[in-house]
Amino acid sequence: xxxxxxxxxxxxxxxxxxxxxxxxxxxxxxxxxxxxxxxxxxxxxxxxxxxxxxxxxxxxxxxxxxxxxxxxxxxxxxxxxxxxxxxxxxxxxxxxxxxxxxxxxxxxxxxxxxxxxxxxxxxxxxxxxxxxxxxxxxxxxxxxxxxxxxxxxxxxxxxxxxxxxxxxxxxxxxxxxxxxxxxxxxxxxxxxxxxxxxxxxxxxxxxxxxxxxxxxxxxxxxxxxxxxxxxxxxxxxxxxxxxxxxxxxxxxxxxxxxxxxxxxxxxxxxxxxxxxxxxxxxxxxxxxxxxxxxxxxxxxxxxxxxxxxxxxxxxxxxxxxxxxxxxxxxxxxxxxxxxxxxxxxxxxxxxxxxxxxxxxxxxxxxxxxxxxxxxxxxxxxxxxxxxxxxxxxxxxxxxxxxxxxxxxxxxxxxxxxxxxxxxxxxxxxxxxxxxxxxxxxxxxxxxxxxxxxxxxxxxxxxxxxxxxxxxxxxxxxxxxxxxxxxxxxxxxxxxxxxxxxxxxxxxxxxxxxxxxxxxxxxxxxxxxxxxxxxxxxxxxxxxxxxxxxxxxxxxxxxxxxxxxxxxxxxxxxxxxxxxxxxxxxxxxxxxxxxxxxxxxxxxxxxxxx
Numbered sequence: 001x002x003x004x005x006x007x008x009x010x011x012x013x014x015x016x017x018x019x020x021x022x023x024x025x026x027x028x029x030x031x032x033x034x035x036x037x038x039x040x041x042x043x044x045x046x047x048x049x050x051x052x053x054x055x056x057x058x059x060x061x062x063x064x065x066x067x068x069x070x071x072x073x074x075x076x077x078x079x080x081x082x083x084x085x086x087x088x089x090x091x092x093x094x095x096x097x098x099x100x101x102x103x104x105x106x107x108x109x110x111x112x113x114x115x116x117x118x119x120x121x122x123x124x125x126x127x128x129x130x131x132x133x134x135x136x137x138x139x140x141x142x143x144x145x146x147x148x149x150x151x152x153x154x155x156x157x158x159x160x161x162x163x164x165x166x167x168x169x170x171x172x173x174x175x176x177x178x179x180x181x182x183x184x185x186x187x188x189x190x191x192x193x194x195x196x197x198x199x200x201x202x203x204x205x206x207x208x209x210x211x212x213x214x215x216x217x218x219x220x221x222x223x224x225x226x227x228x229x230x231x232x233x234x235x236x237x238x239x240x241x242x243x244x245x246x247x248x249x250x251x252x253x254x255x256x257x258x259x260x261x262x263x264x265x266x267x268x269x270x271x272x273x274x275x276x277x278x279x280x281x282x283x284x285x286x287x288x289x290x291x292x293x294x295x296x297x298x299x300x301x302x303x304x305x306x307x308x309x310x311x312x313x314x315x316x317x318x319x320x321x322x323x324x325x326x327x328x329x330x331x332x333x334x335x336x337x338x339x340x341x342x343x344x345x346x347x348x349x350x351x352x353x354x355x356x357x358x359x360x361x362x363x364x365x366x367x368x369x370x371x372x373x374x375x376x377x378x379x380x381x382x383x384x385x386x387x388x389x390x391x392x393x394x395x396x397x398x399x400x401x402x403x404x405x406x407x408x409x410x411x412x413x414x415x416x417x418x419x420x421x422x423x424x425x426x427x428x429x430x431x432x433x434x435x436x437x438x439x440x441x442x443x444x445x446x447x448x449x450x451x452x453x454x455x456x457x458x459x460x461x462x463x464x465x466x467x468x469x470x471x472x473x474x475x476x477x478x479x480x481x482x483x484x485x486x487x488x489x490x491x492x493x494x495x496x497x498x499x500x501x502x503x504x505x506x507x508x509x510x511x512x513x514x515x516x517x518x519x520x521x522x523x524x525x526x527x528x529x530x531x532x533x534x535x536x537x538x539x540x541x542x543x544x545x546x547x548x549x550x551x552x553x554x555x556x557x558x559x560x561x562x563x564x565x566x567x568x569x570x571x572x573x574x575x576x577x578x579x580x581x582x583x584x585x586x587x588x589x590x591x592x593x594x595x596x597x598x599x600x601x602x603x604x605x606x607x608x609x
Contacts, residue, residue: 005163005215007156007180011035011082012187014042014059020187020210021065025072027226030212031163033073034155035062035082036185040505041567043149044292044396046086047124057088058146063095070096071105074143081134081155085111085146087124090413093146108415110137112147114408114422117289123396124292127403130254130283131174133412133422134158140414149290151253153181156213164217168255168425175258175280176219178251183223183241183275184211190223190241192231194578196498196585203230220276222268233271236498236515239552243511245502247558248547250281254405255425257281261549277551285428286402293399295569296357297364297392301372303352306382310338310350313380317352320379324371325363331355331571351386355571357395365392398505398566487593493535494585495597497523501580508562508577510584513554519595520553527555535587536580538562 008030010020014037017023024033037059050057062084073080085092093111100107112133119125126149135158137145145158160166160177183190188208192198198205209229214222223238225231242263249261257280264277305313314334322330333353342348354372358364369389376383405424412420496519501510512527514520533540543560559577567575574580 003163003217005032005160006030006212007032007034007159007184007215008212009034009036009155009184009187009210010065011037011062011084012185012189013037013039014045014061014084016187017210018061018065021069022072023229024210024226025069025076025078027209027229030076030078032079032081032156032159034159034184035065035080035084036152036155036187037062037082037084038086038149038152040290040292040398041396043086043124043126043290044398044568046088047292047396048394050087051123055088055091058086058092058095059084062092063099066096067099067103070100070107070144071103074105074107079138079142079159080144081138081147081159082145083147083150083152083155085148087116087126087148089113089146089148093144093413096144096146108141108143110140110142110145110415111413112137112145112150112411113413114410115147115149117403117408119291122291122293125289125401127287127289127408128254129287129408129410130154130425131157131161132255133410135161136412136420136422137414138162140412140416140418140420142415151181152185153178153253154255156181156184156215157255160215160219163215166219168427170219171256171280171282172278173217173219173280174256176221176275176278177215178253178256178258178280179242179260179263179275179278180213180215180219180221180223182244182246182251183238184213186241186244187211188231189244190237191225191229191233192237194500195237195240196494196500196581197236201230201232206230208232219278220274222272222274224272227271233273235265235267235273236513238265238273238275239513239554240498240500240511242552243500243509243513243549243554243556245504245509246511246556247509247545248556249549252284254283254287256283257429261551263549263551265552282427282429283405283425285405285430287405287408289401289403291399291401292396292568295395295397295565296359297361298355298357298395298569298571299364299368299390299392300353300355300571301369301389302386303354303372304349304382304384304386305334305352305380306338306345306349309380310334310336314350314352316380317354317375320375321354321371324374325356325368329356329358329364331357333571333573335573353571353573356392357569357571358392361392365390368392396566396568398568400505488590489593490588491591492585493587493589493591494582496591496595497585499581499585501577503563503567503576503578505566506561506563508559508580509556510559510577510580511554511556512581512584513552515553515598516595517553520550522592522595523553524548524550524555529557532557532584535584535589 089111115126117125129150131154157177192208208231209225251258259279262279268274335351338350410422545558
């Protein structure tokens with residue numbers, strides 16, 4: 001089928017802008033409106049909900065949002081696809097039916113099952129399904145499709161399959177739609193949200209609109225937004241989102257492997273960016289499985305250390321706390337937020353964060369927090385805490401596993417109640433080994449290669465280790481090295497580059513892009529693994545993988561284990577690594593003096609003339 005499919009997104013996470021569904025429906029023409037509610041932490045939250053009440057397990061907020069706009073969607077023929085079903089897609093589908101009855105509406109609801117796996121030792125265990133179950137429900141006449149744990153991009157790929165009739169071998173089209181889905185899945189992040197250069201946006205980034213992907217039959221798309229909404233859609237805002245929570249050039253999904261090093265971005269008018277050239281390869285023979293378990297109990301107290309002798313004060317507190325509750329499970333983090341010769345208490349103070357994790361709720365609870373409070377008159381001078389004593393709370397641990405694709409009973413339940421099995425892809429390749437999936441797809445490790453399909457652009461193989469191409473400082477083929485006597489100036493790295501970072505389980509990704517061709521020529525040789533470890537010392541003892549994406553003028557790093565056991569268990573100040581990109585941009589380094597700050601605009605590689 002020909003024509004353009006306009007797919008909007010109205011939610012990037014459970015808790016996103018409540019009014020976005022109404023804004024997207026009222027803002028202009030759409031064919032499909034999607035909502036992404038699931039993340040690793042969300043699945044843990046829904047799992048705890050279902051422990052209390054087996055009828056729950058889905059995103060309740062979605063029902064309240066739908067109440068105000070279901071009639072509008074039906075009147076305008078906009079079909080809705082959402083993963084808000086979480087752990088109970090059948091339950092949410094039934095609740096939507098009840099909502100429609102109460103509103104006097106007739107709605108056809110389909111849902112997708114099979115992601116929940118029987119793991120008695122886990123709180124939740126869900127395989128990341130693909131898009132063909134969604135497409136089957138739409139082909140079966142559904143106005144609303146509810147899923148559980150599918151890959152985020154599948155919310156867009158499914159409607160495209162239904163519209164254009166793509167088969168399993170239409171790998172380039174599927175890959176293009178996967179990239180489109182990745183770009184819009186996080187809502188306003190592609191229209192200026194969380195954008196390094198937010199001060200350049202027309203409205204300063206105050207209220208970015210939600211995105212739209214205009215998909216074409218070949219899988220290419222244009223990313224845009226409704227007229228008059230805030231933020232902006234530019235090559236750089238799209239680049240930023242493309243780098244979010246990805247690993248290597250091979251972006252693995254259940255239906256296709258999308259090659260991120262083949263993505264071509266070009267400006268296509270105001271707030272319009274064309275995404276084309278994406279190549280696809282057969283998917284891996286396994287699916288990612290997200291597993292959540294309760295890890296125990298945690299508690300935290302923060303001491304304010306003001307003025308002189310900050311390290312000695314921190315050492316005194318540490319000794320006193322360890323004497324009171326023992327050393328097991330304790331973690332101390334001293335944040336040197338103090339400034340010398342400050343004129344107010346806050347500016348003169350450092351923060352000592354003390355965390356305790358234990359399987360014993362009593363020890364992690366009042367026993368710990370009370371021991372901290374009891375030091376108020378018996379510790380360092382000026383002793384004060386930021387909170388009153390509190391009880392321990394349970395925390396979760398996320399791990400990733402894999403399961404053969406043909407071992408998962410992927411089922412589309414049509415509005416009629418008919419249950420149609422969705423067979424796995426007929427052609428797959430072996431997935432890379434490794435326990436660390438990146439993005440909401442399998443494992444962004446070495447590229448999956450289909451020897452039967454010639455490459456459109458024949459991208460060169462990329463090494464995870466820049467040393468494989470030469471010296472870690474950048475020597476070697478394809479890695480230009482600035483002359484040793486090139487004039488330099490001391491300035492923050494962020495004057496020349498943007499960055500976007502995020503989490504997947506215990507790993508973090510950090511994507512850094514250059515704004516001009518000249519900066520890219522310098523950046524790709526300068527920002528090596530070794531340099532990253534110098535700029536971000538906490539990465540020094542960890543495994544770091546480095547990948548280049550020349551079409552985006554970007555390098556992407558995956559830092560294994562930076563976030564420990566994942567966001568729910570992490571005691572790190574930035575538990576999801578969302579600020580890691582801005583941290584590296586703030587580092588003052590020697591920048592080439594001939595590279596001036598400023599937005600892209602002189603290049604012809606990413607923008608149309």
